[in-house]
Amino acid sequence: MDFPKDLKYHKEHTWVKVEGNRALIGITDHAQEELGDIVYVELPERGSDSEQDESFGTVESAKAISELFAPISGRVVDINEDLADQPELINDDPYDSGWLVEIEMSDPSELDSLLTADTYKKYIEEEKG
Amino acid sequence: MNTIGTTGLVMNEPLIFERSSEGKRGIEVPKSDVGDIKPEDVIPADLLRADIEGFPEVSEVDVVRHFTRMSQWNYGVDTGMYPLGSCTMKYNPKVNEDIARLPGFSRIHPYQPEELSQGALQLMYELEQYLAEISGMDAVTLQPAAGAQGELCGMLMISAYFASKGRPRKKVIIPDTAHGTNPASVTLAGLTAIPVKSGSEGALTPEAVKAVMDEDTAGIMITNPNTLGLFERHIKEIADIVHEKGGFVYCDGANMNALLGAAKLGDMGVDVVHMNLHKTFSTPHGGGGPGSGPVGVKKELEPFLPVPRVIKKDETYSMDYKRPDSIGRLRAFYGNFGVLVRAYAYIRAMGAEGLKKAAQMAVLNANYVKENLKSHYHLPFDQPCMHECVFSDKLQFEKGFSTMDIAKRLMDYGFHPPTTYFPLVVHDAIMIEPTETEDKGTLDSFIDAMKRIAEEDPELVKGAPYNTKTKRLDEAKAARNPVLKWEKAEN
Numbered sequence: 016m017d018f019p020k021d022l023k024y025h026k027e028h029t030w031v032k033v034e035g036n037r038a039l040i041g042i043t044d045h046a047q048e049e050l051g052d053i054v055y056v057e058l059p060e061r062g063s064d065s066e067q068d069e070s071f072g073t074v075e076s077a078k079a080i081s082e083l084f085a086p087i088s089g090r091v092v093d094i095n096e097d098l099a100d101q102p103e104l105i106n107d108d109p110y111d112s113g114w115l116v117e118i119e120m121s122d123p124s125e126l127d128s129l130l131t132a133d134t135y136k137k138y139i140e141e142e143k144g
Numbered sequence: 145m146n147t148i149g150t151t152g153l154v155m156n157e158p159l160i161f162e163r164s165s166e167g168k169r170g171i172e173v174p175k176s177d178v179g180d181i182k183p184e185d186v187i188p189a190d191l192l193r194a195d196i197e198g199f200p201e202v203s204e205v206d207v208v209r210h211f212t213r214m215s216q217w218n219y220g221v222d223t224g225m226y227p228l229g230s231c232t233m234k235y236n237p238k239v240n241e242d243i244a245r246l247p248g249f250s251r252i253h254p255y256q257p258e259e260l261s262q263g264a265l266q267l268m269y270e271l272e273q274y275l276a277e278i279s280g281m282d283a284v285t286l287q288p289a290a291g292a293q294g295e296l297c298g299m300l301m302i303s304a305y306f307a308s309k310g311r312p313r314k315k316v317i318i319p320d321t322a323h324g325t326n327p328a329s330v331t332l333a334g335l336t337a338i339p340v341k342s343g344s345e346g347a348l349t350p351e352a353v354k355a356v357m358d359e360d361t362a363g364i365m366i367t368n369p370n371t372l373g374l375f376e377r378h379i380k381e382i383a384d385i386v387h388e389k390g391g392f393v394y395c396d397g398a399n400m401n402a403l404l405g406a407a408k409l410g411d412m413g414v415d416v417v418h419m420n421l422h423k424t425f426s427t428p429h430g431g432g433g434p435g436s437g438p439v440g441v442k443k444e445l446e447p448f449l450p451v452p453r454v455i456k457k458d459e460t461y462s463m464d465y466k467r468p469d470s471i472g473r474l475r476a477f478y479g480n481f482g483v484l485v486r487a488y489a490y491i492r493a494m495g496a497e498g499l500k501k502a503a504q505m506a507v508l509n510a511n512y513v514k515e516n517l518k519s520h521y522h523l524p525f526d527q528p529c530m531h532e533c534v535f536s537d538k539l540q541f542e543k544g545f546s547t548m549d550i551a552k553r554l555m556d557y558g559f560h561p562p563t564t565y566f567p568l569v570v571h572d573a574i575m576i577e578p579t580e581t582e583d584k585g586t587l588d589s590f591i592d593a594m595k596r597i598a599e600e601d602p603e604l605v606k607g608a609p610y611n612t613k614t615k616r617l618d619e620a621k622a623a624r625n626p627v628l629k630w631e632k633a634e635n
Contacts, residue, residue: 052620077619078548078565102624 149558280410294418383413
C-alpha cells in the first residue's frame with residue numbers, strides 16, 4: 016500500500032495535498048482498498064463550506080455507503096467531475112486522478128492536527144489490531 | 145453429510161415484451177350482443193390513449209410459463225433457511241394467511257360504517273392491548289406502515305411533547321449499534337442525530353450517554369437487542385440518565401423476536417417502542433409486501449399518538465378523532481390491516497407461553513450456530529448472544545477470500561447468504577440470524593456448509609456461486625452502469 020510522503024492524512028482516511036492556501040482532498044489507498052469497487056460518489060457543491068471532521072459527502076461501494084469526513088475546514092472551490100462517470104478512478108489512482116474536492120482553507124493551522132505518511136501508516140496498522 | 149444445494153434444470157425466460165407476437169391472444173371474448181360504443185364518443189379526447197406501444201400480446205400458456213419459470217429462480221423461506229441477520233426471515237404459519245383472507249377481514253371497506261366494522265375494530269383494539277402487554281407500554285398505535293415509519297412516528301411524538309411544553313429539544317443520541325434507519329428517521333423528523341460509540345464489549349456504556357445527554361437532548365434511540373445481536377445490558381442505567389435530564393428513551397423493537405414474553409422493554413425504562421409485525425408476528429418479510437410497525441408509548445406520550453384511535457365504550461368500538469395533541473394521521477385509513485390480522489391470529493394461537501418459547505428458541509438457535517462456528521470464523525464479541533450472531537472474515541481473509549465470497553459460496557450449498565458487511569462496527573461482518581423456525585437438522589447442515597467453505601480452496605470460493613442459474617455477477621459494473629429500462633431491439 017502506498018502513502019506518499021508529501022501528503023497529510025486524516026484519521027478518517029482522507030488525504031490533503033497543500034498548494035498555497037488551497038488543498039486537494041481525496042481518500043487514501045487504504046480506504047479505497049477497504050471499500051472495494053467504488054460505484055458512486057456524492058460530493059458537495061462548489062462554494063459550499065466544509066468543516067474539519069464533519070461529513071462532506073459519501074462514497075458508495077458494492078459493500079457499503081461510507082461518509083467522507085473533511086480533513087480541514089474551508090470553502091469548496093472545485094470538485095472532481097470525472098468521478099460522476101468514472102468512480103473507479105478512486106480505486107485506480109486515489110492520489111491523483113481520483114481526487115475528490117479542492118478546498119480553500121479557512122484555517123491552515125488545522126494542518127498541524129493531521130498525520131504524516133508514517134504516523135498514518137502506523138495508525139491503520141493499530142486499527143487493524 | 146449431504147448438502148441440500150444441487151443443480152437442476154432451470155429455464156431461461158425472456159421479458160414478457162420479448163415473448164410478444166402481434167395478434168396473439170390469451171382468451172377469446174364472445175361476440176358482443178350489444179352495439180359497439182366507440183371510446184372517443186364517450187371519453188374526452190385528452191383522456192384517451194391512442195396506442196399502448198409495445199404492450200405484450202401473449203397466450204395464456206405463455207403467461208403461465210413466464211411467471212412460473214421466473215418463480216423457480218427465486219429463493220424464499222419456503223425453499224430453505226434464510227439466515228439474513230437483522231431481518232428475521234422466519235417461517236410464518238400458513239394458517240395465518242388463511243385467516244387474513246377470510247372474507248370478513250379481506251372484503252371489508254375502510255369507509256364501511258363503524259357499526260358494520262365491529263369485528264375489525266375489536267381485532268385492532270385487542271391487538272393494541274396485546275402489543276402493549278408484550279412491550280410493557282401503556283398505549284399502542286397500529287398505524288405506521290413499517291418499522292421506519294414507526295420510528296418517525298416516535299420521533300414526531302417526542303418532538304411534539306417538547307413543543308407542547310414550550311421548550312423544543314432538537315438532539316437525539318444514537319449509538320453505533322443502532323439500526324441504520326434510526327438516524328434517518330431522526331433527520332426526517334427535523335431533529336439532529338448525535339452519534340455515540342459503543343463500548344469494547346459491543347454494548348453502549350452509561351458513561352458514553354452521560355457525556356452527551358443534556359437538557360437540549362430529546363432522548364436516545366437505542367436498538368435492543370442491538371444490531372450485534374447483544375443485549376444492551378446497561379439499558380436501565382442509561383434510561384435513568386436520559387430520564388434525569390427529562391429526555392425519552394426510544395427503543396427500536398425490530399429485534400423483539402428475542403424478547404417476546406421473556407422481558408418487557410417498558411420495565412427497562414423504554415418510553416417509546418416500535419414493533420415489526422412483519423418480522424416478529426407472522427407476516428412474511430422481505431417479499432416487498434406491506435409491513436406494519438405499531439408504536440407503543442408510556443402514558444406521558446399517549447395524547448400525541450396518531451389519529452384516529454380505536455376506543456371501546458360499553459361493548460361498542462369506534463374511532464376517536466378528537467385528540468387535539470395528536471401528531472395527526474400517518475397513514476391512509478388505519479394501517480396495513482391484513483398484517484394486523486396475521487399478528488392477531490399468531491399471538492392468539494401462540495399464547496403467552498408459546499411466544500416466550502419462540503423467543504427462547506430464537507436465542508438458543510443463534511447461540512448454537514455461534515458456538516459451533518467460532519472454531520472456524522472469527523467472533524469479535526465472544527459472549528452469549530440473543531437472536532443473531534456476528535462473525536468476521538478475518539481468518540479467511542488471510543487465506544485470500546472474504547465475506548462476500550463466503551456469502552456467494554453458501555448459495556451452492558442451498559442456503560440464502562447471511563447479512564454481509566453490516567453492522568459496520570464489525571469489520572467485514574457476517575451476520576447470522578437463524579430464527580426459531582429452523583430445526584437442529586437444518587442448523588447442523590448450515591453449520592457444516594459454513595465449516596466446509598472455511599476450509600475450501602480460496603480460488604474455488606472466490607469463483608462462487610456455481611450451482612445458481614446466474615453465476616458470479618459483476619456487482620461493481622451493475623452499480624456503475626445500471627440498465628434501468630427495456631428497449632425494443634432494432635430489427
